[in-house]
Amino acid sequence: MDPKTGFCHQTGTYSSLRPPVPLPPINQPLSTGEYCLSAFHRSSTEGAAIFVVNATTGETLSYTRFLSQVRSLAYSLQQRYSLCRNDVAFILSPPSIHIPVVYFALLSLGIVVSPANPLSSNSELTHQIQLCKPVVAFATIETSHKIPSLKHGTILLDSPEFISLLTQSDIDDDVIKKVGVDQFDTAAILYSSGTTGRVKGVMMTHRNLIAKMAAVGAFNTSQGESNEKPRGSVTFVTVPLFHVFGFYILLAAVLSADSVVLVERFDFEEMLRAVEKYKVTTMPVSPPLVLAFVKSELTTKYDLNSLTRLGCGGAPLGKEVIKQFNEKFPTVQLVQGYGLTETMGGATSTVDVEGASGYGSVGRLGADMEAKVVDPETGDPLPPGQTGELLLRGPLVMKGYVGDEEASAETLDSEGWLRTGDLCYFDSEGLLYVVDRLKELIKYKAYQVPPAELEHLLLSHPGIADAAVIPWADEEAGEIPMAYVVRNNGSSITEAQVMDFIAKQVAPYKKIRRVAFINSIPKSAAGKILRRELINHSISVSSSKL
Secondary structure, three states: OOOOOOEEOOOOEEEOOOOOOOOOOOOOOOOHHHHHHHHHHHHOOOOOOEEEEEOOOOOEEEHHHHHHHHHHHHHHHHHOOOOOOOOEEEEEOOOOOOHHHHHHHHHHOOOEEEEEOOOOOHHHHHHHHHHHOOOEEEEOOOOHHHOOOOOOOEEEOOOHHHHHHOOOOOOOOOOOOOOOOOOOOEEEEEEEOOOOOOOEEEEEEHHHHHHHHHHHHHHHHHHHHOOOOOOOOEEEOOOOOOOHHHHHHHHHHHHHOOEEEEOOOOOHHHHHHHHHHHOOOEEEEOHHHHHHHHHOHHHHHOOOOOOOEEEEOOOOOOHHHHHHHHHHOOOOEEEEEEEEHHHOEEEEEOOOOOHHHHOOOOEEEOOOOEEEEEOOOOOOEOOOOOOEEEEEEOOOOOOEEOOOHHHHHHHEOOOOOEEEEEEEEEOOOOOEEEEEEOOOOEEEOOEEEOHHHHHHHHHOOOOEEEEEEEEEEEOOOEEEEEEEEEEOOOOOOOHHHHHHHHHOOOOHHHOOOEEEEOOOOOEOOOOOEOHHHHHHHHHHHHHHOO
């Protein structure tokens, strides 16, 4: 193996250059919740410290109350609702200090956590529920109407009944220990579009999540030794708690005994105000948010000196934006990473990459991860400096897609390699660069928007004969969905009518935001949309107008 790149010419495989992370014995019964909480008990002496703050309402939850509520809710769910290991719980709620309690109670009992976007349309949620087959749901008064009748009903997080579940007395403290969760049980079903088609339910095992948390613990230890990681870190959560990034942050906060600041609706200035008020130290960010930090004059109104690190993921970040950020915030470390929902977020990171050599890179492989870069046509492995499709393997790779064996087989091969659909290359220092993607997902503010889903909806309109959806470059959002539409004979449908038709059926981030009318959609002999031709056409039209 080349010690600089991690590449082995004999196998065509890149190995992580980071030290391996020890994991619990593979046959030891252990849930993610139990793993995180045991690490928390070892590292924390401040049970009264604040765990979660709702910056919108001012509500707080201390670690002492959090632990008490987790035990009480777990006991109530087992005794009152008869929930069992491997049951699935669907969660549909805006950010709330109750969400981490729900997550940890469910995980500790071996119940599968399946959180979804509360802004999803009824048809989107119906599809997700058909995939994960929940027996119970957690929702709010505003979102509960979107959930069908389930075996154990829907528990309202904003009801007196739910609060009573958090405050049970005479609890059997051994109720969680008696469950005996297998590490290879499914712990969570998180939603992703995968590499093609409609939304998919990504099955992450307890082993996957424990591996992720073990890496966090190893990082904390190394940073503690160098006195770079502040004790009592405070993370402002800019990402939804149903998203893989938000889900990971809650687990990591408990493991590290850190504090988390939430807001019910994200607003840039409210975020800046919270950074100043709560002395926020770390924050997950998307490229549009990094751009806002760079360009907004509001940043000068608030004291942001507590910030030490921003973790950027979800979409590529431009070199110029990185340089501008570093110039404006020289004391804040901007860490980039690459990953998918299918790898529990970051599979690579720039956390140990120094200087300007890593500009544009998403860093090095995480501990215990392996990669291949293969020719998209032949599947042959490629050495450093050559671009091909990225394949990943390791303890973070998902179990598969729930209820979709065909998609699982297309994405995961028999040797455990995950096809990412992304065109990448490793350089001579083992740094990964994302060049383009084979998959056709549009990344709107780090959200995944599958064109096929929008095309299916467009074709259901009587005034539309054919349609294709492509990404349109946008400085603020990264990409926005743009539709090329072929009108039916006699149809006079307008751009506004097309956008309104879609907006009524999808979550806000999936809205079509540009429309162009065209005589025909270019397709291959097999009927596949030649999306690249449309993208090139949109670029040429845009250039001609400048």
